[in-house]
Amino acid sequence: MEDSAKLLLSTISIMDSPTCQPPARDKISEESYVIDEILSKVYIHPPKNPSVCEEVRERVSEKNEMNIQTNPIALKHDLEMGRCLVAARDIEPGEIFLNDWPLITAPNAGQNSTTCLGCGLIQQTLQPCARCGWPVCNDQCSNIPQHADFECKIFAKENIKPDLPSPYSYIASAEYIKILRCLLLKDESSPEKMMKWKLILSLEAHMDIRRHIPRVQLMSGLVKKFVKSICKLNQFDEETVDFALGVVDVNAFRHSFAPAPLKPMQTDLQEDSPAMNATFVYPTASMAAHGCVRNTDWKTLSGGQLEMRASHKILKGQVICHAYVDLMLGTPERRRLLHKLFYFECSCPRCADKTELNTYFSALKCTECKTGYLLAENPLQHKSQWICSQPGCSGIKSYQYERELVQQILAEEKAVCDQIELCSNLTTIRSLMKVLKKHRDVTVHPNHYRVVNIEHILVRHLLKVPKPPVEIKLEMKRLIKKYMRLSAVFHPTCDE
Numbered sequence: 001m002e003d004s005a006k007l008l009l010s011t012i013s014i015m016d017s018p019t020c021q022p023p024a025r026d027k028i029s030e031e032s033y034v035i036d037e038i039l040s041k042v043y044i045h046p047p048k049n050p051s052v053c054e055e056v057r058e059r060v061s062e063k064n065e066m067n068i069q070t071n072p073i074a075l076k077h078d079l080e081m082g083r084c085l086v087a088a089r090d091i092e093p094g095e096i097f098l099n100d101w102p103l104i105t106a107p108n109a110g111q112n113s114t115t116c117l118g119c120g121l122i123q124q125t126l127q128p129c130a131r132c133g134w135p136v137c138n139d140q141c142s143n144i145p146q147h148a149d150f151e152c153k154i155f156a157k158e159n160i161k162p163d164l165p166s167p168y169s170y171i172a173s174a175e176y177i178k179i180l181r182c183l184l185l186k187d188e189s190s191p192e193k194m195m196k197w198k199l200i201l202s203l204e205a206h207m208d209i210r211r212h213i214p215r216v217q218l219m220s221g222l223v224k225k226f227v228k229s230i231c232k233l234n235q236f237d238e239e240t241v242d243f244a245l246g247v248v249d250v251n252a253f254r255h256s257f258a259p260a261p262l263k264p265m266q267t268d269l270q271e272d273s274p275a276m277n278a279t280f281v282y283p284t285a286s287m288a289a290h291g292c293v294r295n296t297d298w299k300t301l302s303g304g305q306l307e308m309r310a311s312h313k314i315l316k317g318q319v320i321c322h323a324y325v326d327l328m329l330g331t332p333e334r335r336r337l338l339h340k341l342f343y344f345e346c347s348c349p350r351c352a353d354k355t356e357l358n359t360y361f362s363a364l365k366c367t368e369c370k371t372g373y374l375l376a377e378n379p380l381q382h383k384s385q386w387i388c389s390q391p392g393c394s395g396i397k398s399y400q401y402e403r404e405l406v407q408q409i410l411a412e413e414k415a416v417c418d419q420i421e422l423c424s425n426l427t428t429i430r431s432l433m434k435v436l437k438k439h440r441d442v443t444v445h446p447n448h449y450r451v452v453n454i455e456h457i458l459v460r461h462l463l464k465v466p467k468p469p470v471e472i473k474l475e476m477k478r479l480i481k482k483y484m485r486l487s488a489v490f491h492p493t494c495d496e
């Protein structure tokens with residue numbers, strides 16, 4: 001993939017980069033042609049037809065008429081970041097610069113809920129699909145192509161039922177279905193599927209890194225057994241199955257039940273209507289980089305179409321980035337997750353700044369002087385020491401101290417959250433306030449991300465208090481403002 005990626009880069013509009021090769025038009029491979037089309041299909045208006053294949057074909061015919069000036073993004077090969085998307089011209093705040101249709105749509109594994117294999121919505125009641133017996137909302141959902149044309153046929157043929165014993169039970173199987181839906185695109189009898197498979201081949205799967213990771217090896221073994229022994233799909237060699245697993249792990253956009261962001265004047269909470277619980281893999285958006293301060297936001301529309309827009313002005317040449325992990329986590333936790341799940345060491349300005357852009361989002365309280373705050377001496381090292389920023393104080397702690405303290409606060413938060421359904425709202429509020437009192441500006445900075453997270457949960461419970469006294473209203477207002485102020489540093493948006 002690496003060589004072909006280089007070849008591709010020489011054939012498309014590349015931004016100035018010392019690593020660029022001169023154009024090698026005589027070497028254009030079929031694969032580079034496909035990538036060329038991915039970029040040329042970056043359009044300003046959504047397509048009329050939700051089929052990637054047709055959309056790509058449409059773009060092929062339009063290709064020669066396209067003016068490069070209208071294309072807001074381009075692909076760049078960066079020495080440090082690898083392949084990424086950059087702005088090909090200035091992109092205005094709020095401008096929708098990318099509409100992307102998914103190559104793969106698949107349900108996520110849920111905990112207490114069941115997801116329809118057709119529409120991907122979480123539903124209280126589902127019925128068995130008439131052909132395969134797996135859960136769907138109704139007949140209409142059982143006939144949605146992403147189910148009917150993929151695992152449904154195989155599950156029906158091999159009589160594979162959702163009540164397979166662990167580790168192939170329904171919940172775990174949601175993970176396997178994602179891989180099946182990726183693999184089954186490699187279908188010579190369907191030009192549309194093959195076109196999508198070629199786009200899949202252009203995505204990053206980090207094969208060399210992943211094959212040495214025990215967690216990946218374990219999953220790889222389970223998936224191969226599922227594909228070969230249970231589904232009897234022997235046409236896929238082990239390398240291809242691992243590639244599909246890597247593509248889904250590395251490139252997926254996941255929708256889950258994250259609570260809605262708080263709004264300043266919000267007075268009641270909307271109870272969750274059927275939520276989308278699905279994973280999407282996109283041909284172009286998947287190439288956008290991670291940013292610990294993002295410059296875009298995205299949403300999915302019905303059918304899984306992704307709409308990406310600039311959250312503030314993006315200047316020509318700047319890297320297009322969105323969040324691979326929760327940006328409301330502090331630097332040590334975020335960098336560990338990025339390394340574990342996406343195999344890179346983030347060294348962006350936020351990660352490199354001890355104070356996290358003056359938010360003190362990971363700062364701990366110094367136990368020596370009891371007034372200063374401990375900051376990572378080198379935030380780009382996972383095992384950095386934590387040193388007091390108060391002049392004259394010699395307060396110093398190890399990285400283990402930071403990790404254990406954060407784990408302890410998280411455990412206390414989780415203990416309260418695990419009891420929510422058994423306790424009254426008032427009891428939950430009291431318990432959350434107790435945890436805050438113990439840690440806020442006592443063991444950690446008042447802006448520490450674990451404190452901010454507990455405050456976020458607290459607000460959601462305070463909002464449920466009937467006829468709240470004025471002190472509670474003031475406290476809610478203060479907490480919401482604080483949350484929004486901090487959130488805006490990492491999620492700049494043109495809405496405010």
Ligand SMILES: [Zn+2]
Pocket residue numbers: 116117118119120121136137138141
């Ligand atoms: Zn459904």
Ligand SMILES: [Zn+2]
Pocket residue numbers: 129130131132133134142147148152153
């Ligand atoms: Zn079915």
Ligand SMILES: [Zn+2]
Pocket residue numbers: 291292346347348349350351
């Ligand atoms: Zn970063």
Ligand SMILES: [Zn+2]
Pocket residue numbers: 366367368369370371372373388389390393394395
């Ligand atoms: Zn100190």
